[in-house]
Amino acid sequence: MVVQRAVAALKGVLPSPVDRLVAHSPGHQGTWHWYEDHARGTAELASRFAEPWGGGDLAYRLGRDHDTGKGACAWQEGLIEEATTGRKIRRPPHNNAGTLLFARTAERVPALLPCAGVIEGHHTGLSAWSEVRLRLKSLMIDSSEVDEAIHRVAMVMPEVLDGSCPTVPNWLDPRDTAAVEMLVRMTYSAVIDADRLDTAAHFRPGTHIRPHVGMHELWERYEARRQGAIVERQRSKGASWLDKLRENVYQEALEAAAGKPGVYRLHLPTGAGKTFTGGGFALRHASLHGLRRVIVAVPFISITEQNAAEYRSLLDPEQGPPVVLEHHSAVNVEAPQSPGTSTNARHGQKRGQPNRWAKLATENWDAPFIVTTTVRLIETIFGNTPWATRRLHRLANSVIVLDEVQALPDGLLTPILSGLRELVEHYGVTLVLSSATQPELAALNPWRSGLPQRDVVAAPAPLFEQLRRVRYEWRTGPDVTLTSIAAEAADHDQVLVVVNGTKDANRIHRAWIGTNHEENPGILHLSTRMTGGHRRETIQAAKQRLGEGMGTFLVSTSLIEAGVNLDFPRGYRAKSTPESEQQAAGRINREGKRPVKDSVMTVFDPQDGLKPEMVYNTCAIAAASRRFGDGLADPDDLDALRSYYQHRYRLQAGQHSKDPNGATGEVIEALRAKLHYPEVARRMRMIDNEHSLAVVVIRPRLEEEARQAVQKAVDQLRHGLPTPATYRALQEHMASIPKRELELAINAGHAIEITGDLHQWVGSYHPQRGIEPPA
Template identity: 45%
Template sequence: MHKHAGTWLLDQQGLGIMAAIVFGHHGGLPNPTRLKAELEFADNHPLVAEAIQRVAEIVPEIHLPGPITLPAWLPEAVEADPYALDLLVRMVYSTVVDADYLDTEAHFEGVARSPHPASAADLVERYEQGRLEALARFKASPVDAQRQEVYAQAVEAAAGPGGIYRLPAPTGSGKTFASGGFALHHARRHGMKRVIVAVPFMSITEQNAAVFRDLLDRPGEDPVVLEHHSGIDLDDGAPGRRWQRLAAENWDAPVVITTTVRLFESLFSNKPAAMRRVHRMAGSVIVLDEVQALPDRLLIPIVSALRTLTERFGTTVLLASATQPPFELLSPLHSASIHDVIAQPKPLYKALNRVQYRWLLDPKPTMAEIAQQIAAEPQALAVVNTTKDAHRLHRLVEEERSALHLSTRMAAAHRRKTLEKAKQHLAKGLPITLISTQLVEAGVDLDFPAGFRAYASADAMQQAAGRVNRSGHLTSGYVTIFDPEDGNQAAGRIYGAALEATRDRFGPHCPPDDLDALEAYYRARFDFHNVEQQGQEIQAERRVHDFPKVADLFRMIDEWTVPVAVHYGDTDQLERILAHLRAGHPGSATQLRALRPYMATLPRALAFRAVEEGLAAPVIGDLIEWLGDYHPQRGIEMTTPDPQELVF
């Protein structure tokens, strides 16, 4: 009855939807209809009145002398921005559930967690020193001058006011260093505590986290970089096992590396474990890397929330991409002031144009013919659109020569090992062939002389080309765009109208790195996808504070995936971790972090089928343990693959 009592007391202060914070602090924010029903229940239940009376005897302050006075700015803010109250409720709810979980964690473990002693504003000198040391270790490149110019402009822009910034920078121009430099210098300028870097794929969080750790962490000191991308859903666990939900990170660190899925599904969730970190976004610098990967159907609520964060909650947002979408075309940003980090991007793109395109579209080649062309190259990268095509192309290439494979069917440690091997072979000039899904093309630091890309959206093709002649050591790299007659059938479902907008504009007559054509492509893509209208359903539910409905509608990944623990590497350690989690012991945050090297993913439907067939077993939440075959190069393989699977 304690939540009903607290909710009733808060409602008596005339705070309306804010009462949902107390009612939902265990199970999730309710909608107004549910809240009204629960208040009517509380108003007439003798046990609720008794609970209030007993607590008041110990803490008489629960009976306030008069109504709580709302901040003077709130009515004006809500009138100017109908989503300000939605975000305020989420922020306050986040602080409540985080405090609740920290208190429970301290009870279980016998010690309270201390706040991190450092802030992002303290790290500028350490970052600059680490960057110079890292640059000294790199091989000199013909594009070093352009990289230094990008960094200098980023640091200069960091002196500007809080708000929304964009960093359009070609692949290989040092965007990771530049965005980090902007964020930390901006944090120091404005006394901000935290930098949150969000990227689209787990493979990039692993890479970026390693970069930032190298620059910022020091032996013997508290780590300042937190990598958080666990996709394990612990909010739907049994009510009696709340310890599981304590495992969600609360982002109490100066630098947080996460995925865009984690960030935005936290922001639009209604569940406590996901939302306990939302308040960390206030007063932070949020770097959204590879923003072209944000789903079109969710762009309106996303950019709306970003604007509210910057205008009402002291947040600064940096939008970074080599293929920067014109988000200012979207209604939430029509009147917003967007600051450009790179004043003149076109000359920069021209100076860093390092590839030529070859098109194999008509007639369409077969996958076997493409495999032969790939195998004929001493060093080549091939990117396809589905795990199914990646598996098949890998097998075909291996009939000709040895090849590596990369997809999220592989454990994280396996992916990392594969990338390291590829980089070593490239650095030594040894033969190397890598077959990958899209996860390799956004921000992964590879430099091949030749690339092959299955036909996709213009931004995806340009991102893949960014892994070719990345450092400009060749006069020109070569990228072959192919549309196989016996593969790539899922491209239309993956990219939707973006694929049609691409076909209308790009091909042998116009490469995908033409900036003018790229802007026209995004305009057409937004129109084809009806981006404005698609986002309005979520916006309407945000306006009426239907938090469960918003959470249900806001799904970053259409095809839900489940995390899978794979027996790769130190299997004894994996067994100990899984036993700990299954037994329900406290301290699960540490155990879930230790799981990262073993994590792969599967589509939810495929995972359920694997459990039914005895190929996998449940652990906690939606985490499963893989018991079936694991290919030494391709990872998880099922004997009866799902022809519709679209996981990266």
């Protein structure tokens, strides 16, 4: 037999008794990963992960049996020959045996049967239940292809044939398809993460699970450092009425944190200290209720960069591993196909094919405080691939702060709200909805009944009046253009202009510079075409110049509208939605040091600019046009905002939509009820990679040490040996461009593949504007 020959060749080097099964090759350590060790190790870890929602027994069973198919002689022989000869051996699929084994025991509880999909898709992703059911039906009729594997595994692990049915979580209603759908997702996540961690521990011995950090300890550290920062701020700048208002708001939030877990609304005007208040509430609430972690999700990468830096200063220890994880990497290491059709000849794999180390290194959110993007959070909840879903179980017994919640896309609201409700009701999640323009989410079907929402700050309306710091003007007509606004704005010493797209921002910046192509340090530009590090430097330069009273002209896309602490005396905002206009106004007279009458935000409608209908929800624009504008309400009017949101949702939801199936994601919710995981994942993409892709840029102006660090991370990805730190090292060196533009750049030699759908930009990079849009 091949097994005997292989064993003979390995004698004296690698012990491999004939009566034992192996799960993984020796790797660099020279030690086989025995099957029973991997099966039991995965099962125990998965059970631990799933225990918070009563799914420990179910996850243990799925983890124990997930690799049953590896017991087949053909699979064992292939692995041993591959390890012995170094040649790549094609082995048979190993998911069917465990899928059938689990289904046989779960037949008595039909609600558990879809969990067989956890084993079926533990490498490839969750399949549609209808497809898994057909495969199971075929296996039930003729199980000959998997009987051998089950029998051989039973020889080393007799318990796989005990026939008992796993315990069902006591809250599960078999008739509730949303509950069944989420249970499969959460259990899949627990098993996938356990499998990957146990495998990683074999190939890379050492601690792969971070030591636990108690929320009470983090809360005390946060509070002590926050108070120290306040004392330092007041020492250098003096106390102000705004500091006192923020402190009162913060203390009220801490009192509200004692409330029981559930859904909370943090409705505060811009400048009221929402970031620190939200973090303080979350940590205090987690400490009081024994929750495991805090996840802060924000809509823009620029906010994660700033918020993560602030939270690190308050939470990371002076020595030892950090506790704040920033995760917004746009890398998809398992992209099915990236632009272009060439192959990576050096590594012998097609573009976009995953590699083992890239999958093992994917972030699994094993940290007590996480700052991520809303895109990553929604991908985690509704994805179906192992790399996206393995971190989902980390949300159980956590506080999720949805910052700038108004930025959730209307077209996905029904499934998002339904999924979040499941997490709150069955997985111990406390959800904090944070925004200065709080949407009326209770008007939508998933939250219309039975899900109370509490206010962190009981009476926000007076705060909005106290913190009214701007007056609005409206500029429309045929003479209003990007050029005319650029010229008007240039008459001020310090001004912010916010536009609807990167091309418009580029035009404003060029108009300010004029024919003088030399850099002017006072003329600044912000967009996603710049890397994260470049944006951070630009924001810091603007902040410093504003503080020193120097001339500052900044044009930006909407990424500046949330979480960027800049204080301009004058602003212009291209026509958009009222929540976006209010957010932009939050960068004007932010500290309240100027009279309101002199702090003007002009909302303009440029004839030659990108129209809001091309960027924003058309129903939102329609609802806004009736309420906001010259002679109507301004975006700070809370009653008008409330009416606007209700009207906006009525225009879209269910029978009121032009789409007979609804325009807030009702079709996706129906797919969830059918357990069609791949199609749900496809439709839930908040950023469609058909339109926007990330690229790594090694900027010419980086210092040599930084350039070498980025190049090292790129090389690690390219050679298939990344770690989670690799992705974090690249985050501030990523910019974003449209897919079509990237395809043209690849053909022109301006971009080269790294891995998956991630490329390195090697074309020109403007020192102020980043990657220029095509002429």
